[in-house]
Amino acid sequence: MASLFVNTQVLSPYRDRRFPGTQDEFEVALQTSTTVYIGNLSFYTTEEQIYDLFSRCGEIKKITMGLDKNTKTPCGFCFVVFYSREDTEDAVKYVSGTILDERPIRVDFDWGFQDGRQWGRGRSGGQVRDEYRTDYDPGRGGYGKIVQRELESRRQLVDYTGGLGSYYTTPGSHDDNRSSHRSGRDSSRKRHRGDDEYHSSERSYRESNRDSRPEKNPRFRERHDSDEEESSKR
Numbered sequence: 001m002a003s004l005f006v007n008t009q010v011l012s013p014y015r016d017r018r019f020p021g022t023q024d025e026f027e028v029a030l031q032t033s034t035t036v037y038i039g040n041l042s043f044y045t046t047e048e049q050i051y052d053l054f055s056r057c058g059e060i061k062k063i064t065m066g067l068d069k070n071t072k073t074p075c076g077f078c079f080v081v082f083y084s085r086e087d088t089e090d091a092v093k094y095v096s097g098t099i100l101d102e103r104p105i106r107v108d109f110d111w112g113f114q115d116g117r118q119w120g121r122g123r124s125g126g127q128v129r130d131e132y133r134t135d136y137d138p139g140r141g142g143y144g145k146i147v148q149r150e151l152e153s154r155r156q157l158v159d160y161t162g163g164l165g166s167y168y169t170t171p172g173s174h175d176d177n178r179s180s181h182r183s184g185r186d187s188s189r190k191r192h193r194g195d196d197e198y199h200s201s202e203r204s205y206r207e208s209n210r211d212s213r214p215e216k217n218p219r220f221r222e223r224h225d226s227d228e229e230e231s232s233k234r
Contacts, residue, residue, distance in 0.1 A: 019111055029111035034061075034082045036091050037110040041066075041076045042101040042139035053100060054080050058087025064118050070125030076140055077127065079113045103139055 019026050038050070047063055054060060059082065066077035082088045088109070096107035120126040124145040133144035142148065 016111065018117075026111060030109045032085070033110060033112045034085055034088045035110040035112050036080050036082075036088055037077065037108045038080060039077045039106040039108070040103055041074070041078060041105060042103050043074050043076055043141055044139065045074070045101045047078075049100065050078055050080065053098065054091055054095060057082070057091040057095060059083050062113075064113055066120060066127070067118055068125040069119040075120045075126040076130070079110060079117070081113060101139065 015023075015026065019029075021029075036054075038054075047065055050063055050065075051060060054063075060080060061083050062079075062081040064079045064081075065074050066079075067073065068075040080091065082091065092107050092109055095105075097104050099105075120128075122128045122131045122145065124131060126141075126145065130140055131145050133140070134147055136143055143151065
């Protein structure tokens, strides 16, 4: 009766959408494959480090590092292919969770490596998980790609506005000097206008005093009249 029951244990929670087959075929591939998927690697972990760690579980046939499809640099995952299924199971059982380059790596059963799977599937070229990551992880290149683009755009905006300082009024800026010059020019205009009004009022005052002065008495000689003017009157 025990032979009638099927092992329902899930070997891997990861379901590759690019697997060319059904879910049942995917489960069969996981149970027979000699390939493991290693995730959460540092971008700086080398193939030699991977070999040194996983060769303790058995003889390795091939190691394929995951690469950014734009920069062609490691982007945090790889595939290790063993010669035997037993070694594959030992790698998942004993190596998963091991600290490598100060990071706990994740080891899962994989349905089998095919050419093209070594490239990251994110829009920026790397892994999708690094697209939306909001925390800072130095082993994974800093912030996530979306956050990095936002920070870069903010940095460019700050540099751009900093280069246009003449368009933003700050104490001691060119605008202040220009405004102070304009205010000084306006005040000088007001001062000249006041002087004109003063001279005009003084002129009208003099004319009014001249008109109000009494006429000269011909019988008396003014002090400023000369003797010639007096002789001519005679």
